[in-house]
Amino acid sequence: MEADYIVVGAGSAGCVLADRLSSDRQSRVLVVEAGGDDSSFWITTPIGYGKLFFDRSVNWAYRTEADPGVNGQTGYWPRGKVLGGSSSINAMVCIRGRAEDYEDWALATKSKDWGADAMARAFRSIDDCAEGESDWRGRGGAVPIRSMEAEAHPISQSFIRACAEIGIPPNPDFNGERQEGAGFYQINTRKGKRVSAATAFLRPAMQRPNVTVLKKALVKALLFEGRRCTGVVIDRNGREERYVARREVILAAGAIETPKLLQLSGIGDAEQSRAFGIPVRVDNRHVGGNLQDHFGLNYFYRSRLPTLNQELSPWHRRIWSGIRYLATRGGPLAMSVNQAGAFFRSSAKRPLPNMQLYLQLITTLEAQSDRRPLLAPDPYPAFALGLSNIRPKSRGRLVLAGADPRAAPKIYPNTYSDDADLEEMLEAVKLLRRLADTAPLSEIVEREVLPGPSVRSDSELVSDIRARSRTVFHPCGTCAMGADPDNSVLTPQLRVRGVDGLRVADASAFPNIVSGNLNLPVMMLAMRAADIILSDRNRGGA
Template sequence: MALPDAPVASVEVDHIIVGAGTAGCLLANRLSADRQRQVLLLEAGGRDDYLWIHIPVGYLYCIGNPRTDWLYQTEPDAGLNGRHLRYPRGKVLGGCSSINGMIYMRGQARDYDAWARHTGDDEWSWARCLPDFLAHEDHHRLDAGADGAEAAEWARWHGHHRHGSTGEWRVERQRLRWDILDAFAQAAQQAGIPACADFNRGNNEGVGYFEVNQRRGWRWNAAKAFLHPVRQRPNLRVWTRAHATRLLLARGADGALRCHGVEVIHAGQRVQVRAHREVTLAAGAIGSPALLQRSGVGPATWLQPLGIETLADLPGVGANLQDHLQIRAVYRVQGTRTLNTLSASLWGRLRIGLQYLLTRSGPMSMAPSQLGAFTRSHPDAPWPNLEYHVQPLSLDAFGKPLHPFDAFTASVCHLNPSSRGTVRIRSPRWEDAPVIAPQYLSTEEDQRVAVQSLRLTRHIVAQPALAPFRPQEVKPGAQLQDDAELVRAAGDIATTIFHPVGTTAMGRDDDPLAVTDSHLRVRDGRGGRIGALRVVDAGIMPTITSGNTNSPTLMIAEKAARWILRET
């Protein structure tokens, strides 16, 4: 039976999914494939019908736009010398996949093997996660009619290292190149970083162009991939501009806590939606812990001062926040064009627009970062612990104008930060943005890696391949040399790369900060589980992956969907 066409005072379904972002779209697809299950997908934002969502360079017009972004900001951060940062989160169907950098990155095999050890569940090992990546992957190098030599080379990986070709999540090469980026790649190799044709084989060490989630020059978001093709299923309903205010939690006669549904503000009404089988939170590493806290699930020391009854005292809800902090080094160059001057004139912008209109290529097809590199901050580092995002442009900060001179930016982030932050609600009101405190660079280790990464960037830029372009360091500034100066400089110029995770982390029963178990079921603070409640988003990561976090979130959702179908 189809769900009602309009919201009413009370609705009953089998499954409620809170959040139609990266994970939520895939979950809705997989769960509604069973036509006996009534599925309701709730999205607080609107539809993904804004043109700039789909043009790759349109992230410039989506981030900071209340139509598509929650417009969060961090608290002033001591590690950033008192600065606060813009903290974009998707507020639209597709969630962050509608406004992010489109980079397809699984991370390193060691990330997932560490999760398996942390949870005591081998289901999270690299070998067991790889099939869940492949289940939805559609990789361009395995297309019918692909270049024979290239296809043969990639067929060689069809053993331990594989890619998929039959899924919904499209992966393509970028549709442009830049002389300055080619030179940076050569310089990186001269500095000892090997060339890499595939960052997704389990060890991503090397330098090369990122592959992106695009289809023929258009952004490929999770809504296009997983949701829109199945919107006509009679057992799937999607509510946009539906704000989940609290979970409907109650104790049974045996004292066990169970989630019976969600209270939602939709179309001007307060609606109670009841779930016969399960409620799944997929609102992201910021949204899910905030909803749990508003519902009385979280640290009692945070909730009680706000007048919220603590139903499950879970210290980990909103703790363990991890993010990748990128340090943006800027170098002025000569003898080549970058986007700074290429787009400076009206004629230049018209040429760029015409190129995209005719060929779906050129700067308007750009991901925010085109060239990537994974390497070690120090020769003694046991694995690649740095990621570079290199761009043929420069600006003072995101949203500011491009510099009036040709330049490139070499952003570098510590892949495995030891700093930990928090997300906590500031009031019981759902309208109030949460308090986000990442606490970047708050450990000596992270400060040391920041210094090492800036020195490594200088080492790469000093290689012969870049010499013809006469690079001059604009930021942080060549005059800064000692460690203390470079730590302060990192705090002045670093910014988030938009990868918050860990705030509802999974773990063993004896882990005091574990919010979910290894099957992502929410704990009750008494050694059991809250019935019919699961979290499926980047918040469940106990440690951040060594790379961009969007595609790992899809893998998590793929795995969880299988469990939900089997267990409910």
């Protein structure tokens, strides 16, 4: 089969690309997805995130290598392997980041095409924000965005008042004029159901005769004629199939699979390629490097007030919550794990907010380590306050484990490899303790469960940070775009350096991580990528 564009990956980026590129009915678009269909009840149900966390039928379920920064522990990295990708299994918090993030992109690429103004236009084009239009918000787009305030738990209101007492002002909209402050998160749901990238973009595109989607189809390799990428080799149902791209192949397989596929095709560190018998096509050691992630830490509190634990822990309350959801699309099952939160400065010396805070009204401290059963939480009232660095300086990398395309790569997160990140987290946990001691929260908190009041000194707090920090599931940057060929994988137009007919348009293209959750920024990048591709086509380019 031939297509004008072959999009590898039907995740957050691939779904947007499929929709936008196929809007020209003269262009045939082929989307290749390693996972299967997204029809599961737990995908469409917002709190189903917890049921899918370890479900390998929809999840790549990566494991990292031992990480010295967290006492040599290995980490678990869930990533979506299903139509919609991680947008089908994530916690749905919608954050755009702040203007400074994208001005850094413009600086890295030396292009205003990736600056704050261009990003704002892309955001406005994809979302339908219940809070109305602004410079960074749109109406009438494919992604519905609404605040969690209407379902606010009393503890959420107390949390926002407590933040004000320690100098974190209320903020009615993290995606508005300013990000700093405390408020309610916005999520992408409509009538109580998750609206993933597949729901918003891919399903409409699939109604067009010029779009074909292959599911459970693993791309084994890229095809080349000379230096031009001409297509892909796919393993589907145990059979090898080849597909030709008349115009371009666009990798949108995510921050892990995209660099892995480049490395498998001989685009990466030449020494690594030779070690696995892979012919070297482009020697670029930056492929798989520049790995960035938000890593975080939770403090757990026993509560004097009921939390969502009491709604979902007793079996009869779970049944009632299920009946309520089916009847009304409301109640605990229609909520995100994270209801409220904040963006704040860990100390007065920080020029910009450097930390993100999540209030979680469900806890699973008694859960087994290989499960996240949000529908069977702890049997006592409790909540958690979760922290993460939003612009960490630490950088990791991923490398091939071998030449087998089905083998997961080796992931080295290098958490806290930069001491500045550890310093920020230490400042933040001290501020978090101040937050819990304010009147609005101290009236609710029965006791701190983890790490517990005995952990007080800086050395004890740092030990706890290293022992309990985990990913916040936002890997990016592993095929960074940039103006300088000596420190980037992609050109500012997202072309893979050293070859023709091949681009990358997903989280791996980020030059730097953005301040907040990544799902909306990934869709935004894909929208900008599609505009660039179509503009090049109209000018007669590849």
